Structures are given as C-alpha cells and as structure tokens.
Amino acid sequence: MxxxxxxxxxxxxxxxxxxxxxxxxxxxxxxxIDSFMSTPKPNRASVFVGFDNYAAMVDDPIFWQAxxxxxxxxxATIPLSVGLALxxxxxxxxxxxxxxFLRMAYFTPTVLPMIAVANIWLFFYTxxxxxxxxxxxxxxxxxxxxxxxxxxxxxxxxxxxxxKEAGFFMIFYLAALQGINxxxxxxxxxxxxxxxxxxxxxxxxxLMPTTIFVLVNAVINAFRMxxxxxxxxxxxxxxxTTLLLYHLYEVGFKFWDQGYAAAVTVVLLAALATVxxxxxxxxxxxxxx
Amino acid sequence: xxxxxxxxxxxxxxxxxxxxxQAQSTEVPFYxxxxxxxxxxxxxxxxxxxxxxxxxxxxxxxxxxxxxxxxIVKALTANKAGTPPVASVLLSTDTFTLIDEDAIVPxxxxxKTPEDKAWLxxxxxxFLLNGQIGGKTWGVPFQRSTVVLYxxxxxxxxxxxxxxxxPQTWAExxxxxxxxxxxxxxxxxxxxxxQIPSSGFPYWLFxxxxxxxxxxxxxxxxxxxxxxxxxxxxxxQYWVDxxxxxxxxxxxxVEWGTTPKDFMEKxxxxxxTTTGNLTNIRTNAKFDFGVAMLPAGKKRGSPxxxxxxxxxxxxxxxxxxxxxxxxxxxxxxxxxxxWGIDTGYVAVSPAAxxxxxxxxxxxxxxxxxxxRDQLQYAVAELSTHDNQRVTKAFNDGLQAxxxxxxxxxxxxxxxxxxxxxxxxxxx
Numbered sequence: 081m082x083x084x085x086x087x088x089x090x091x092x093x094x095x096x097x098x099x100x101x102x103x104x105x106x107x108x109x110x111x112x113i114d115s116f117m118s119t120p121k122p123n124r125a126s127v128f129v130g131f132d133n134y135a136a137m138v139d140d141p142i143f144w145q146a147x148x149x150x151x152x153x154x155x156a157t158i159p160l161s162v163g164l165a166l167x168x169x170x171x172x173x174x175x176x177x178x179x180x181f182l183r184m185a186y187f188t189p190t191v192l193p194m195i196a197v198a199n200i201w202l203f204f205y206t207x208x209x210x211x212x213x214x215x216x217x218x219x220x221x222x223x224x225x226x227x228x229x230x231x232x233x234x235x236x237x238x239x240x241x242x243x244k245e246a247g248f249f250m251i252f253y254l255a256a257l258q259g260i261n262x263x264x265x266x267x268x269x270x271x272x273x274x275x276x277x278x279x280x281x282x283x284x285x286x287l288m289p290t291t292i293f294v295l296v297n298a299v300i301n302a303f304r305m306x307x308x309x310x311x312x313x314x315x316x317x318x319x320x321t322t323l324l325l326y327h328l329y330e331v332g333f334k335f336w337d338q339g340y341a342a343a344v345t346v347v348l349l350a351a352l353a354t355v356x357x358x359x360x361x362x363x364x365x366x367x368x369x
Numbered sequence: 370x371x372x373x374x375x376x377x378x379x380x381x382x383x384x385x386x387x388x389x390x391q392a393q394s395t396e397v398p399f400y401x402x403x404x405x406x407x408x409x410x411x412x413x414x415x416x417x418x419x420x421x422x423x424x425x426x427x428x429x430x431x432x433x434x435x436x437x438x439x440x441i442v443k444a445l446t447a448n449k450a451g452t453p454p455v456a457s458v459l460l461s462t463d464t465f466t467l468i469d470e471d472a473i474v475p476x477x478x479x480x481k482t483p484e485d486k487a488w489l490x491x492x493x494x495x496f497l498l499n500g501q502i503g504g505k506t507w508g509v510p511f512q513r514s515t516v517v518l519y520x521x522x523x524x525x526x527x528x529x530x531x532x533x534x535x536p537q538t539w540a541e542x543x544x545x546x547x548x549x550x551x552x553x554x555x556x557x558x559x560x561x562x563x564q565i566p567s568s569g570f571p572y573w574l575f576x577x578x579x580x581x582x583x584x585x586x587x588x589x590x591x592x593x594x595x596x597x598x599x600x601x602x603x604x605x606q607y608w609v610d611x612x613x614x615x616x617x618x619x620x621x622x623v624e625w626g627t628t629p630k631d632f633m634e635k636x637x638x639x640x641x642t643t644t645g646n647l648t649n650i651r652t653n654a655k656f657d658f659g660v661a662m663l664p665a666g667k668k669r670g671s672p673x674x675x676x677x678x679x680x681x682x683x684x685x686x687x688x689x690x691x692x693x694x695x696x697x698x699x700x701x702x703x704x705x706x707x708w709g710i711d712t713g714y715v716a717v718s719p720a721a722x723x724x725x726x727x728x729x730x731x732x733x734x735x736x737x738x739x740x741r742d743q744l745q746y747a748v749a750e751l752s753t754h755d756n757q758r759v760t761k762a763f764n765d766g767l768q769a770x771x772x773x774x775x776x777x778x779x780x781x782x783x784x785x786x787x788x789x790x791x792x793x794x795x796x
Contacts, residue, residue, distance in 0.1 A: 122471030208636040228622030230772045314569050317622040318768040333442045334757040
C-alpha cells in the first residue's frame, strides 16, 4: 500500500521533474563540465583542459570590459528602476483624476516587446533628426551622437532599460500598496505623523517583502537584458556597450568557442546565485511578512 | 474489438506505405536569410515551387532563418546536432568557418560535365574569390553586392557643383564634401558632405578605402592579416580626418541602418552603402540622385559582399546532387537577372546581364549597372580563419580610432596583434 502511494507520488511529480531535469539541472551540470573541456573541432575532439578556459577568461580584456560595463549598468538600473517604480506606485495609488490612464501609461513599456522598444529608442537617439536632437534644437543645445560616442553609449542603453523595467516593478508595488490596511493611515493621521514619517516607519517596512522580490528580479534582469544591445549598438562602439551576456553570445554563437563560453556562463551563474542568496538571507531578516 | 483493432492496424500500415511512397522524392531543406528590404521570402518561395514543379523527384523546402547571423547559428547548431540543412545561403566570408567546422562540401565534387564546368566558369571572378579556398570552390555566388556611392543631385546643384558628376578621387570627395557641408547661424552642422557608416561591420566599408589605397587586408589562405600596414593606417587616417580635420563627416559612430534615411532626409549629401539599398532609395527618395563607383585613392576599389549558396556535408549524396541541381537552376541567366531586378543584388554572371530583361532595366535605370562596372576593381571581402573573431578585433580597432579613443596607428597595431594571436594556431 505504502509502496503504491510512493509510486503514485513519483508519477505525479514526474512531469515537473522531467522538465526541470531536461531544461534546468542537466544543462547547468553539462555547462559546468564543458567549461573544463576544450572546444571540440572536427579534427580534434574535446579534451579535459582543467582551468584553461578560466585562465583565458582572465586574460581576455573584453571579458573584463563587459564585466565593468555590466556592473555600471546594474548599479544604475537597479536603484533607479526600483526607486522610480516605488514613486510611480505611490503616485497612482492615491486618488487622482485619470488614474487608470496613468497606470496604463506606466505599464505600457512592459507590454511592448524589447526589440520593438529598442527600434523606437534608436530613432530617439538618432543624430541630426532624432527626437532628442529635435528637443535639443529648441533649446539650442549642441548636436550629440548618443549611441556613436563611447562616453554616452552605455548611459543611453541604461536609460532604455530603466524605462522598460520601472513600469513592471510598479505593478508589484501597486499591488502591495493596495493590500495595506487603510486603518493604518488613519491611525497615523490621528497620531499626527507626517506623510514622510508614515512612509518611512509604516509603508516602507510593510513593503519590504515586495522590495526584496523586486530587487532579486532587478538584479537578474540587469545581467539578462541584452535584446536592446543587439538592436541598438551590437556592443559597440569599441565594446563600450558590451554586457556580459552579449559577450557570452558572441563567444558562443559567433566565435563557436564552446569551452570558453561555458566558462563565462559558469561565472555568470555563480555571481547571480551569490547575489540572490545574499539578498534572501540578509535582507530577509529585515522583512516583516 | 479484435476486428476493429485489425482494421486500425491495416489503416496504419496503409498510411505508412503511402508516406513511404512519398518519401521517395528527395527532400532538400534549404535555409535562407533576409538581409535587405523587399519581398525576399515570397520570391524564394516562388523559386522553390517552380523548381519542384519542374523536378517532381525533388522537394526543395525553403526555410526562412532570420538574419545572416541567425542563419549560420541555426545551420551550425543543427550541424553539430547531426541534422543540418542540405543547402543554405550564408555569408561568403563564413566559408573558412564552415570548412573548419567540416560542415560543407566543395561544389567541384558535383561539377562533372563540360556544361557544369561552363556554368561554374560563367560567374564574375570577383564573386567567386571568397568561395575559393585551397584550390576548390566551396560556394556558389547567389545574393551578392558591393559598396557604391549615392549622391543627392539637388544638393549638388545648391552647392554650385555639377549635379551629374560624382567625386572621382579622395581629394575630390573631400573638397566636394566641404562645399556640401552646411552650418546654421550657431555653427551647428545641419547638412554633412559625406558619411560612411561604421556601426556593426565597419570593416566592410573600410575595405573600400584600403583597396583604393592599394593594400589587401589578408592573404588568400586566411592565416595572415595586414592591419598594421602603413597603407591601412593611412586609409584609416583619411576616414578619421573627414570628421576630425575637415568636419564634413559626422563624428563618432555612424549607424548603418539609418544611413539611407539620413540621405533621404537630406542630412547628408553623399553616402557609401550597399547596392542592396538601391531599390529602397529609389522608391523613397523625393529628389534626383545618382549612383557612382567609389572614388579612387591610388586606384579604384571595393569589396564584394553578400551570400553564397553552400551544400552541407552530412546530407546524403542524392540530396547533395539535388541541391546542386537547385543551385544551377537558381543561377540560370534569366533567373539571376530577375532576382537582381527584384532585389537590387548584382546579377552574378555576365550572361545574366546579356538577357533582354536586365538590358532593358539597365538602360532605363543607369545606376543599376554601376555595381557591375565596378566589379572589375572589386576584391574578396575580408575573410580569415576564425573569421568573426578576427573581424571583431579589426572592427573594435576601427571604432576606437573613429571615436577618438586611440590614434589610427595604435588602433591598427592593437588589432593586428590580436589577429596574430588568434591566427597562430592555423599556421
């Protein structure tokens, strides 16, 4: 009887288990193994090379530049998109005319496919007759080639990411705000608490679980979003906008260097896992559920 | 119950038998990319339908695979998994990669009759160059292009230049561009003289400049580059100076994709771009424009570009023969001519240019013939072993020089050093 129950349980688990193993666990382990092997070529099979691929990575200046770019990209997108999301959520949570329209407007960037978005922004940034240029002309600002200049290209890419992400995160904050008991606000008002005090001491702690969730997503997205790089700059000029995942794509599918690509993947995965774990264990303690 | 089971089994057997009969026709999955505007997919589908009708024993099924880059990713991934397409159109510069991956067979394997030999000899030499490696021909020229100069005749007139005369030399291009550059009261440039796009694959347009400066970027074996040759540095300096010194070319990186639009918006008077944009500009430009060969430095010159037709190694001999037949059929003069007219690609053989249809088209629309006339000065597009990596090192160097983060000399020396490091294993 017990054995039958066991079998029953395993059968129920089987579909999910198969998918997980086939698309998550096996690829992750295979990647780890591949990262210690040389790239197979038709005339020389893959052999064990130890940490050679990792050594090549340390020697690769483009890897370091991609890492640096990605850190700047993350440092800018994460706080700005989360902060903006919170501000927008507080704004559209209040009672104001056209609230539904505003909410929709904020959420629209999330619904649009990234490739389409990138093409629209490409037009914004176009020198001579792009949208930014036309606005600049009104104020007599000098012409600027946003995507074609090493100094501004990464910033231009970052702005697109923030614009795209903030609306998505806003939805989570908005949902959390809607779930907060209105009597708290009334109680605070009776006690004479200022709005800032109420936000800092009541709302912010109550929003903490949402903030953690949003932060984890923001970090993952900061290392995952490259669609717009492909459309807007292809990593240029001179690698100024090459992010880690884009570098990984180039190594894997343009240069066909499987071993090296696997090594970069492992590093990327390890970094993401570490950040996520730190977030869950350290920030979690500060959250009230 | 038993009875119905037997019926079912019989039905299944019948169905299997029927599909076995159908399977006797040779299947030829054919990957193709779309890299320019226009109804390419429709044209290719029509080609396949017509070919299948004429050859009932063969079934070519065209599969649209995205950009050139998407297509080679799909083809090579499928090859590694053991089931590549039988044929594919891929960049001619990827020939080394395809050979190194042991993915393709030489076309010569199928060229047996004198008629076949005449067919292979009938292409423009310039288009065959990229596909000929180690004494063998690996790719059949199909959708090929070169770089040409487009100029806006109206703006030429306004600047007091002869609207029917394009620049013939580098010096002339600079001086004309100076007359064509306009500034508003605050000193801001409202119209540039000339622009050469530099996003994505700057090496291709730059190869026009290096060829004109009489230097070849890589050896035929694809194992040695000459990025730090003084003539290459000189050519790059000319490009950099157009914006830095003369201020007649936009600064920083010029986007490839928006260059035709810049031209149509009259933000620039002369552009360098592919012949593949001809139909697009012809349809959308609201002014009279001309198309000319690129100006000469020490001599004239342009790289070829575009895609070749490849046959994959892992296909069965019957499939390979069928693909070969399809390649021959596609490049028949009349069909190559129509393909050129419909897309703007350069028809690949002199015989195609002799067909009445293309003769008439070239007579009505002179710019169409410019690319053909430039072919005598054309060289193979830059291609080496580990091609995409070497080309990237070169592109990075070009962009570094154009954005001013390195001098032309330092940028090219760095690119050469990286290329030598990458190519050392192939020597």
